[in-house]
Amino acid sequence: MGISIIDVTETLAEKLNLYCRRVDGNEIVIQLKNKKLDCHLSVVLEQDQDMIHFTCDLGLDVPPDRLMFAAGAIVRANERIQLGHFDMTSPDYRIAFCLTLPFLSSFAVDEDVIKSCIDIISNECRRFYHYLLMIAGGCELPDACLNALFAEPMGEA
Numbered sequence: 001m002g003i004s005i006i007d008v009t010e011t012l013a014e015k016l017n018l019y020c021r022r023v024d025g026n027e028i029v030i031q032l033k034n035k036k037l038d039c040h041l042s043v044v045l046e047q048d049q050d051m052i053h054f055t056c057d058l059g060l061d062v063p064p065d066r067l068m069f070a071a072g073a074i075v076r077a078n079e080r081i082q083l084g085h086f087d088m089t090s091p092d093y094r095i096a097f098c099l100t101l102p103f104l105s106s107f108a109v110d111e112d113v114i115k116s117c118i119d120i121i122s123n124e125c126r127r128f129y130h131y132l133l134m135i136a137g138g139c140e141l142p143d144a145c146l147n148a149l150f151a152e153p154m155g156e157a
Contacts, residue, residue: 005052005109009043012111012118030118032056037126041118051102052109054084056121058129060095060136062088070095073135077128083120086128095132097125 006028013020019031026045031038041056062070070088074095078085084099099121101109 005045005104005114006043008109008111009114012114015111016115016118032118032122032125034122034126037122037129039125041121043114049102050104051100052104054097054099054117054121055089056097056125057089058095058097058125058132060132062093062095062136063138064093066136066138067093070135073131077131081124084124086132095136097121 004025006022006026009028009030010020010022013028013030019033021029023029023042026047028043030041030043032041033039037058039056039058041054044053044055046053067088070093074086074088084097086095086097088094089096099117101113101117
């Protein structure tokens, strides 16, 4: 048996000086940490389903009385994402970013592919973190605030 995707991910994490912990032959957890974000990325190889699944736990718990509001807010955030999505994990309703690569046997998954996935996940989590923090923390944000928060600047300075 050759090198696994989890081995490739572990080698990449070490090259990037990211703390990682191997759970088993099919899972590794990587700590993504910078000035604005400190979260844990679980990378799981689902060999029987021919896919690799990334789940980034943002450490944000949604109180039970805010579940419906948070669900709607997450839907609005997901409309602004091209690859992957935010979700609330069960049963504790923690906010996480999820990304799945299917059909692994159909293409070569190497360090570049894994690094691209980690970059996408890290960028989306950083981009939406304060919004999701406000949602989990009890702030009411009307759609106009969300639109302003993610408005693309136009014109010249």
